[in-house]
Amino acid sequence: MSKPVVITIAGSDSGGGAGIQADLKTFNSTGSFGASVITCLTAQNPDGVTGILEVDPDFLEKQMHAVFSYFPVKAVKTGMLFSENLIRTVSRILKEYRAKGQDFQLVVDPVMVATSGAKLLQDEAIHSLIQDLLPLANLITPNLDEAKILGSGNIHSVEEMRPEAISLAKKLGVPVLLKGGHLKNSSEALDILGFPNGESFSYSKPFVQDFNPHGTGCTYSSAIASYLGQGESLSSAVEKARDFLHAAILQSFPAGKSKTLNHHPEGFSS
Template identity: 45%
Template sequence: MTSTKRIPNALTIAGSDSGGGAGIQADLKAFSALGAYGASVITALTAQNTRGVTAVHAPDPAFVTAQLDAVFDDIRVDAVKIGMLANAGIVRAVADALRRHRPVHVVLDTVMISKSNHALLAPEAVAALRDELLPLATLVTPNLPEAAALLGVEAASDEDAMVRQGEALLAAGARAVLMKGGHLTSSDSPDWLIEASGALRLSGVRVALKNTHGTGCTLSSAIAALIPQTDDLATATAEAKRYLTGAIEASARLDVGHGVGPVHHFYRWW
């Protein structure tokens, strides 16, 4: 008799990208590519392509709550990924639902600005994100400008500062922090996983391609898909980073749009 490995269910709580490269669309692709079933709660609709965001529509927070309760009341959720939340009302709606339903793993991607420099989180919602959601997350995955905004400081410009800011986010309530080094000017692209037990450097090559739309969404959703399968945060994070690097390296095989293109989520299969 053969046994079958249980397929994890992952839930993404994020905005929709009509261009398909980031947000809900990127999350569901990464879930599928890494062996997880994906469910979704949409927190915003964006009119968006590879060249930028032209409009954003946020639903009433009560409708976000209705989506969350519908999923949690019926589906076993093994991991949650949180992305774009748009405003403070939606931040609080998501936090309230997480406190009620208590998912085991929560990966919080602190989405604030799009690749085209369009604001995706209202400025007054940053404090709500820090105070309401940071303590509920298994892992927070800020890039350097996002970490600085959460802490009210200048963005880190070297790895020592990255680690210090990651430790400051731990002190602010996070259980673990992945400080992403993509904004550094160094030749490589290291990330730092900061936990109470210490800091782990995850080295990575800097891929010289312009197709980086949705990289943050893809990394955080990849971690969410892998945590239930590995049951180890460091292992899941390292594997997710390797997957993302491959998706960026293979992105030139896609022909999508005229701006900053998406990564190739299914490069291992197509």
């Protein structure tokens, strides 16, 4: 049985819990075939990032041509893009292959700051992210901090999330999945999918304590891309991806100094 091809365009996490490593594990567990385009090498583990080596834009372009020219791509997920040059290169080539007739869904995880606090997107690259890449997206998946950088207001409660998700979607002209996992003093992990037309969907799970959240954003956006590549609607893909992430959190296991996500949770199989 064939599987849809889904590509991650993101950074490599030497700790294995986030970045392309998390993306490829997620694609496999959710029933898709994963290919990868590496934007950066990082020296990191869940405690922090100690080094970033940016890929040359020409080599990034070669990677993209290698996978897009060979595979019938159904979905693309972008993660850590780091610099203005890389964002412009990715955006240009995505446009090129769409113009050639490749009909793929694009999920943009606007990776800006790691859970540990390390900056993963240069300040001067934010404008290019908004102007060049986001207009191509079928969905963007910011957390609360990233949403504020992209133009939302301050969010202090679950009641504020829905109007802000819709407002940001209207401002950017693309559906927004606003992730509430960083909301303080909340017993639920609430996410709101807002559309530019004012429509919205909510997804809630009980907040889980005592695990390292490293890689949750990568895993979530990758699962969404995987399900979109399989033909699910946007709202259904988000719901299925939310279930996958919650299972990965509940079934997290000790690795190193902390618990880490289980990217092959029971109940989900390729």
